[in-house]
Amino acid sequence: MSTYVGGCQCGKVRYEMTGEIAEVIACNCSRCGKLGTLLTFVPAQNFKLLSGEDATIEFLFNKNVIHHRFCATCGVESFANGKAPNGSEMVAVNVRCIDGIDLDGLQVKQFDGKKY
Template sequence: MPEMKTYEGGCHCGAVRYQVETDLAKVVSCNCSNCSKRGLLLNFVMPDRFTLLSGDTDLVDYRFNKKVIEHLFCPSCGIESFARGRKPDGTAMIAINVRCLDGIDLAMLQTIPVDGASS
């Protein structure tokens, strides 16, 4: 049973750092063109569970397809450590790149395949 924990994470060079409270119960492996190229493993949280500690003014916003998701990457190291988006009903969501969390054992995570390429 996954437990609620506070994780810290960020980009590779350390410019972007954040804190997030999540249980990592659902980690999504999406096959859309952006996720598959970047190897993103995503966990979605409500914005009030997410605190950006540093790097806010540095982030570069990349958008494609419907352009509703802000794929935010660090201009120094190129890592997309999180994204800002909305659910179909308009609720704001944060997508955490689980690979960017400190001390995560990726082999212990169960990932859920999502067919983003067809949607």
């Protein structure tokens, strides 16, 4: 597995995740569609918040099951956490916030979040 580090624009929120990023999700829900996030999902144990726990603000919407965390200073949402369909804890990582990632090399899968 590969290790990635990333965070928000101002650097107050920093994280590390392990996993393989072969495909990312482009969701068109009312939030992701406006933010332009590209998401990958990892089990919570594969995600470590290095700094910024006290620098984030949480936003809940729709069914209130995904905890969207964004930096209170720069406003960037670099990750969110919640439960996977099977009930396990997971983290949705905004791949655009990973340091040095080649976005052009990723396969993008469209997800119709407007339906849900």
